Amino acid sequence: MQNPTLSPFGKPLLRAFYGRETTLVARELLGRVLIHASPEGMAAGRIVETEAYRQDDPASHSYRGQTPRNAPMFGAPGTAYVYFIYGTHWCFNVVTAQEGIGEAALIRALEPLEGIALMERRRNLADLRRLCRGPGSLCAAMGITGALNSADLTQPGTVWIAEGQPVSDPQVVSTQRVGITRAVHHPWRYYVANSRYISRK
DNA sequence: ATGATGATTAACT
DNA sequence: GTTAATCATCATG
Numbered sequence: 289m290q291n292p293t294l295s296p297f298g299k300p301l302l303r304a305f306y307g308r309e310t311t312l313v314a315r316e317l318l319g320r321v322l323i324h325a326s327p328e329g330m331a332a333g334r335i336v337e338t339e340a341y342r343q344d345d346p347a348s349h350s351y352r353g354q355t356p357r358n359a360p361m362f363g364a365p366g367t368a369y370v371y372f373i374y375g376t377h378w379c380f381n382v383v384t385a386q387e388g389i390g391e392a393a394l395i396r397a398l399e400p401l402e403g404i405a406l407m408e409r410r411r412n413l414a415d416l417r418r419l420c421r422g423p424g425s426l427c428a429a430m431g432i433t434g435a436l437n438s439a440d441l442t443q444p445g446t447v448w449i450a451e452g453q454p455v456s457d458p459q460v461v462s463t464q465r466v467g468i469t470r471a472v473h474h475p476w477r478y479y480v481a482n483s484r485y486i487s488r489k
Numbered sequence: 490a491t492g493a494t495g496a497t498t499a500a501c502t
Numbered sequence: 503g504t505t506a507a508t509c510a511t512c513a514t515g
Binding site for chain 1: 510
């Protein structure tokens with residue numbers, strides 16, 4: 289792919305896309321395409337599951353204010369926030385809303401689109417459905433690590449999100465978020481109905 | 490300096 | 503359904 293901006297997945301989403309209310313951004317990220325161009329090759333996947341994390345939200349890393357770890361969450365909308373969890377996994381988020389407030393959307397699952405052989409090698413797994421199912425798994429498949437923390441996702445370069453195809457309202461399911469212990473009741477997880485690539489029902 | 494915790498996953502029973 | 507793996511981070515002392 290010579291010019292990433294002319295990829296079949298469309299142009300990068302602009303900062304104005306990310307600079308809106310976080311649950312709206314999380315929902316509208318469905319159908320968009322996460323792309324990582326690494327020295328090993330290009331990998332891309334359609335976003336099929338996300339979660340919103342807000343500043344006034346006890347489940348959010350930003351709830352107790354800014355620290356060195358969560359600092360990227362307080363940066364400009366469209367910034368990557370990549371953190372390490374359980375000693376083994378990376379999780380990939382996009383900063384949303386407004387600079388300075390600390391909100392983000394977690395990408396929880398992708399439908400693999402491009403670079404599938406590369407993803408299979410990175411995961412040592414040939415099962416397409418499981419390749420990018422779950423936040424830790426998709427980072428492993430896409431080659432996303434802390435090296436991409438704070439990356440600007442609005443520029444086609446190393447990592448970005450292309451506009452892809454938006455998902456219509458009837459195709460969006462919202463549920464409680466996964467794996468958290470606080471503020472469990474908020475319906476801030478979004479996924480594409482009927483997708484075979486989501487992390488769980 | 491120390492200890493609890495965690496936006497997970499795969500491999501069990 | 504349960505559990506081990508595995509470690510950076512942060513609050514506490």
